[in-house]
Amino acid sequence: MSTVNNLLVELFVEELPPKALKKLGEAFATALSDSLKAQGLCEAAAAVTPFASPRRLGVHVQGVAAKAADKPVQHKLMPVAVALTAEGQPTPALLKKLGALGLGAEVLPRLQRLPDGKAEALFVDTVVQGVSLQDGLQKALDETLSKLPIPKVMSYQLADGWTDVKFVRPAHALVALHGESVVDVSVLGLLAGRRTKGHRFEAAAPHIDIQHADSYAQQLQNEGAVLASFDARRAELLRQLQAAAGPLGLTPIQDEALLDEVTALVERPQVLHCQFAPEFLAVPQECLILTMKANQKYFPLLDAQGKLTHHFLVVSNIAPADASAVVQGNERVVRPRLADAKFFFDQDRKKTLAERVPGLDxxxxxxxxGSQGERVQRVRAIAHAIVKLLREATVPYTVDAKDHFDVLDTKAQQAALLAKADLLTDMVGEFPELQGIMGGYYARHEGLRDGVAIAIEDHYKPRFAGDELPRNHTGTVVALADKLETLVGLFGIGQLPTGDKDPFALRRHALGVIRILVEKNLPLPLPALLQAVRPAFGELIQDPSEALLSFFHDRLAVTLREQGYSAQEVDAVLALSPAQLGDVPRRLQAVRSFAALPEAAALAAANKRVSNILKKIEGQRPTQVDAALLQESAEQALAAALAQLQPQADTLFEQHDYAAALTVLAALRAPVDAFFESVMVNAEDPALRANRQALLGQLHGAMNRVADLARLAT
Known part of the structure; x- marks a missing residue:
């Protein structure tokens, strides 16, 4: 029986790219353990623990065998007619096939004749020897390194001065332990051993000899001053951040990406409290926060109202007895960064947004x-068209009493004109992430109406999944105009996203439009909206409406399924291509409520049957029902039920009470079932056939105004 023990593999390297470390660590552990499992060296449920620190990638796998179990395999050789002569002797083709499998004539008595389709074939049972851990781990390491999501490969020479190796960073040591024993494998010119290194400055000794696969993490922590587990190090960092901020009554800024990046920069975190001069708080806090996070990897501290304070936390990779020098050094380093931000802010305010607009050309x-200046004019034209659509909407759209449509149009025009002007400011030049935000600050400084300033700030929203929407009507109009200009323009010149490549973030723009239309329940039919955008481009583009509608449909379907709606529910609603996306959630809820009714399954199946019947009608479909031609009692009953229930359902539909409309129509189950049980739709008499087809057409129209119920049929 093969020895089973836990396995530890570590690749010790030079400092890894921090933004990629988490993904690299997870990929290293997953790929290596998956390969071992696929080779039968450990169970599929074996526990896997990844390790990733600035200078190491590692994995601990439980229950790894020294040798995989032998596995019986049945090989299909060839059809009997090809394998054996008429006298039952093996043909040269059979002997050649056996030779390719490493088998000889001695196995001929063991060959089995088994059915294979309409004929018989010969099969042979063999045993495949299980792979040794040495060979299996070597294969796993080779496969793993070839699959790692390395952002940028480095090429470096080994110690012999001749051999070139390519990896994310130069590798210096390989540890591979099966229990206490070293596994004889090699990668990147390194032979496996048990020796690694700890913290660059604080390890107890220059080298650490790992005694056992299970002692790795503890030895690194005790002897090497390293928390090897990314998750453990991150949890310790978060604990220290909260512990340092708590006594001050403050909260560290929540930023998962920053937390991951700093975790990837230190081997053992040490959080220290620092301060900057309060005078810098006169600069917009977004600027200060961004410069501290992006340039210094600091954690700004916020008060109970979410306002930035002059306190911040730094994460050191060393833990000196006297941390004052580290604190003072960081306070000294941050000052010029904040001074730059203050300088940019002060300089930018010397020129108005309106004065910057010509520069966009x-x-x-x-x-x-064309230019950003030309784009601004298109966004203005589109904003004007959106306000016009809102003004003329059949479903009234209510704006603020003081903000009637003429005023809304004026504000939207002004906000659209100025929205991109901050692209030419020093602050946005230094921090592109602040575009829009700085425009809002500068607009307020100039005394522009708050509604316009908010619209300038919000016109990029929603910037990402879960982001808030524009806060006022003006911002909503300009945000829609901005996103639609991007989508229609780029689709119009054939610049569509492909696969996972979407350089202009068109998927994000489409989701932003969908969220605004749905969550703000705007009475703007999507086809009409796209047509209103088209004239702003003149002859620059081809009409992309058809492709864009399909693109929006696909994005909406994905979003709805992510929100928990089933594929059937989504397909049923979107099959009707509802023009107003704000209707979609109500329709989905109505379909879900309808599906829970006892009549739903039968009516969905009947709808599918009706759809199939109507599709087969050649030529123009009859629409008028002649009561005099309703001969069977079942068709008379169905016509009577439709005449009674359809007006009620239509009224509820027009009131957008879709759930109630479908509940009313659920009463049609009995007459529909009776109709299909006793009435022949395709009667020989053409008049009867046409009349019954017309009746089914009315039924289909009544039942499928909310959704295509046939899509719910299983």
Whole structure:
């Protein structure tokens, strides 16, 4: 029986790219353990623990065998007619096939004749020897390194001065332990051993000899001053951040990406409290926060109202007895960064947004779509068209009493004109992430109406999944106009996203439009909206409406399924291509409520049957029902039920009470069932056939105004 023990593998390297470390660590552990499992060296449920620190990638796998179990395999050789002569002797083809499998004539008595389709074939049972851990781990390591999601490969020479190796960073040691024993494998010019290194400055000794696969993490922590587990190090960092901020009555800024990046920068975190001069708080806090996070990897501290304070936390990779020098050094380093932000802010305010607008004519937006200045004019035209659609909507759209449509149009025009002007400011030049935000600050500084300033700030929203929507009507109009200009323009020149490549973030823009239309329940039919955008481009583009509608449909379907709606529910609603996306959630809820009714399954199946019947009608489908031709009692009953229930359902539908409309129509189950049990739709008499088809057409129209109920049929 093969010895089973836990396995530890570590690749010791130079400092890994921090933004990639978490993914690299997870990929290393997953790929290596998956390969071992696929080779039968451990169970599929074996526990796997990843390790990733700035200078190491590692994995601990429980229950790894020294040798995989032998596995019986049945090989299909060839059809009997090809394998054996008429006298039952093996043909040269059979002997050649056996030779390719490493078998000889001695196995001929063991061959089995088994059915294979309409004929018989010969099969042979063999035993495949289980792979040894040495060979299996070597294969796993080779496969793993070839699969790692390395952002940028380095090429470096080994100690012999001749051999070139490519990896994310130069590797210096390989540890591979099965229990206490070293596994004889090699990668990147390194032979496996048990020796690694701890913290660059605080390890107790220059080298650490790992005694056992299970002692790795503890030895690194005790002897090497390293928390090897990324998750454990992150949890310790978060604990220290909260412990340092708590006595001050403050809260560290919540930023998962920053937390991951700092975790990847230190081997053992040490959180220290620092301060900067309060005078810098006169600068917008977004600027200060961004410069501290992006440039210094600091954690700003916020008060109970979410306002930035002059306190911040730094994470050191060393733990000196006297941390004052580290604290003072960081306070000294942050000051010029904050001074730069203050300088940019002060300089930018010397010039108004309106004065910057002409400069946008010199900023290229796209080679085929012109400058940012031309784009601004298109966004203004689109914003005007959106306000016009809102004004003329059949479903009234209510704006603030003081903000009637003429005022809304004026504000939207002004906000659209100024929204991109902050692209030419020093602050946004330094921190592109602040575009829009800084425009809002500068607009308020100039005394522009708050509604316009908010619209300038919000016109990029929603920037990402879960982001808030624009806060006012003006911002909503400009945000829609901005996103639609991007989508229609780029689709119009054939710049569509492909596969996982979406350089202009068109999927994100489409989701932003969908969220605004749905969550703000805007009475803007999507086809009409796209047509209203098209004229702003003149002859620059081809009409992309058809492709864009399909793109929106696909994005909406994905979003709805992510929200928990079933594929059937989504397909049933979107099959009707509802023009107003704000209706979609109500329709989905109505379909879900309808599906829970006892009549739902039968009516869905009947709808599917009706759809199939109507599809087969050649030529123009009859629409008028002649009561005099309703001969069977079942068709008379169905016509009577439709005449009674359809007006009620239609009224509820027009009131957007879709759930109630479908509940009313659920009463049609009995007459529909009776109709299909006793009435021949395709009667020989053409008049009867046409009349019954017309009746089914009315039924289909009544039942499928909310959704295509046939899509619910299993």
């Amino acid at each position: 010199k900023v290229v937006y796209h080679g085929k779509l």
